[in-house]
Amino acid sequence: MPLTPLFAAVDIGGTKIAGALVDGDGRLRHRLQLPTPATEPGAAVLAVVHKVLDQLAGTPDWSAVTAVGIGSAGPVDLADGTVSPVNIPGWRGFPLVAEVTAHPAVAARYLPVRLAGDGVAMAAAEHWQGAARGADNALCLVVSTGVGAGLVLDGAVRPGPSGNAGHLGHITVDLDGEPCPCGSRGCLEGLASGTAIARRALADGWRPPGEDRTARAVAVAAAGGDPVALASFDRAAQALAAGIAATAALVDLHRVVVGGGVAAAGEVLFAPLARHLDCYAALSYVRGLDVRRAELGTDAGLIGAAALCR
Known part of the structure; x- marks a missing residue:
C-alpha cells in the first residue's frame, strides 16, 4: 500500500x-x-x-x-x-x-x-482548518511572546513579496511610545504581547502570589478582579483594537481571529477588546467585525x- x-x-x-x-x-x-x-x-x-x-x-x-x-x-x-x-x-x-x-x-x-x-503560518492554518475557514478576507493574530499576524484576502493567504504582509506587531499604535527592538517606537507588540502585559503589571505594582511573573499569572489575577492586572490587559486590548481597526480600514476585512498564549486569558482579553473595537472600528464598513478565538491552539x-x- x-x-x-x-x-x-x-x-x-x-x-x-x-x-x-x-x-x-x-x-x-x-x-x-x-x-x-x-x-x-x-x-x-x-x-x-x-x-x-x-x-x-x-x-x-x-x-x-x-x-x-x-x-x-x-x-x-x-x-x-x-x-x-x-x-x-x-x-x-x-x-x-x-x-x-x-x-x-x-x-x-x-x-x-x-x-x-x-x-x-497561523493564518494559513486557521484558514485551512480553523476559525477563518470560509472567510474571504480575514486577519489572523498570534498574541504571545510577541505579536504576529497574517492576512487572508480574496480567499487566499497573502504573505506579500517579502513574506511579511500583515506584520501587525510592528505597526506604531503609540506615537510617543517606548523604543522597540525593531528600531521603531510605540509598536503594538510593545503594548500587547504577553511580555508587555506582565511588564506593565509589575511596573504598576502587581505582585504575584508566587514566583510566576508571566502574562498567564496576570490573567489569573485579572480574572480574580485584581485592578492592576485588569488595567494591564485593558491597555493591551486597547492597543490590539487600534491595530485591528486600522488594518480593517486599510484592506476591508470582516473576520478577525485571535490566538496565541495571551488569547487563552479568554474574556479577560476579549471583553475589553470588544469594547475598544466599538471605539476604534467606527467606519461603517469595519463596524461590527466578526472577532473569533483561534481554534487550533498551540x-x-x-x-x-x-x-x-x-
Whole structure:
C-alpha cells in the first residue's frame, strides 16, 4: 500500500521550537517541542532546529514526507530565505532555508523547504482548518511572546513579496511610545504581547502570589478582579483594537481571529477588546467585525507550516 504523503513542519518562536509530521487533513504525528535558547548565539538556536529535525527524521513515517514547512518569528525574507526574529537576536539575516535544506535527512531526499513568518503560518492554518475557514478576507493574530499576524484576502493567504504582509506587531499604535527592538517606537507588540502585559503589571505594582511573573499569572489575577492586572490587559486590548481597526480600514476585512498564549486569558482579553473595537472600528464598513478565538491552539504554527507545503 502506498504511503500517505506527509509534511514535516517546524514552528520557531522566541520561547519554543516545535516540530511534527502533518497529514493532508492537518492531523499531527510525532509532535515534539524544545525550548528556544533565544539569548544564545545563532548557532545554538540552529542546533535546536536540527535536533527537532533529527527526531522527526528518526520516525518510521519520515519516508512519507514530501516537503518541509517552517513558520518562524519574523521578519522573514522569502526572496533570500532568511529570518531576523526580533526576539532571537542571534539570528539577523540568518539563512534558515539554506541551513534546513542542508540538514542530512532533508538533503538526502531533496525535500523542498517552504518558509513563512509565524503570523502568516497561523493564518494559513486557521484558514485551512480553523476559525477563518470560509472567510474571504480575514486577519489572523498570534498574541504571545510577541505579536504576529497574517492576512487572508480574496480567499487566499497573502504573505506579500517579502513574506511579511500583515506584520501587525510592528505597526506604531503609540506615537510617543517606548523604543522597540525593531528600531521603531510605540509598536503594538510593545503594548500587547504577553511580555508587555506582565511588564506593565509589575511596573504598576502587581505582585504575584508566587514566583510566576508571566502574562498567564496576570490573567489569573485579572480574572480574580485584581485592578492592576485588569488595567494591564485593558491597555493591551486597547492597543490590539487600534491595530485591528486600522488594518480593517486599510484592506476591508470582516473576520478577525485571535490566538496565541495571551488569547487563552479568554474574556479577560476579549471583553475589553470588544469594547475598544466599538471605539476604534467606527467606519461603517469595519463596524461590527466578526472577532473569533483561534481554534487550533498551540498547534496552529505547525499546521500552518504544513499548509505552506500543500
